[in-house]
Amino acid sequence: MPDGRANRVAAMSAILDECAAAAADLNAAMDRLEALRDDMTALHDYYGSEDWYGDREAALPPDTPAGVLSEDAVYDEITDLRGAAIRMLELATDVLKNRL
Numbered sequence: 001m002p003d004g005r006a007n008r009v010a011a012m013s014a015i016l017d018e019c020a021a022a023a024a025d026l027n028a029a030m031d032r033l034e035a036l037r038d039d040m041t042a043l044h045d046y047y048g049s050e051d052w053y054g055d056r057e058a059a060l061p062p063d064t065p066a067g068v069l070s071e072d073a074v075y076d077e078i079t080d081l082r083g084a085a086i087r088m089l090e091l092a093t094d095v096l097k098n099r100l
Contacts, residue, residue, distance in 0.1 A: 033081075040081070047074040 033040075046052050046068070056069045067073050 043068070043074065044078060047078070 052069070060066060
């Protein structure tokens with residue numbers, strides 16, 4: 001039967017593995033967002049533009065993906081991304097000020 005020290009080391013090793021995996025996942029997600037930065041800017045510029053309003057009024061072929069023409073889809077993406085950015089800042093601030 002493992003003693004208390006072995007239990008602690010095993011528990012801390014499991015936490016280390018989980019933290020490393022979470023950090024790798026976060027870095028991969030940030031890499032993906034950074035790679036999409038120009039596309040996100042183009043989408044945000046398109047939303048509410050003259051082109052966007054014109055495209056909403058246009059007769060598009062029925063098989064055209066048109067989710068971007070919904071007011072809620074792009075707005076929700078913008079607010080979700082901003083919320084995630086605020087959350088990242090808050091977490092980063094906590095890590096830098098209090099944890100490490």
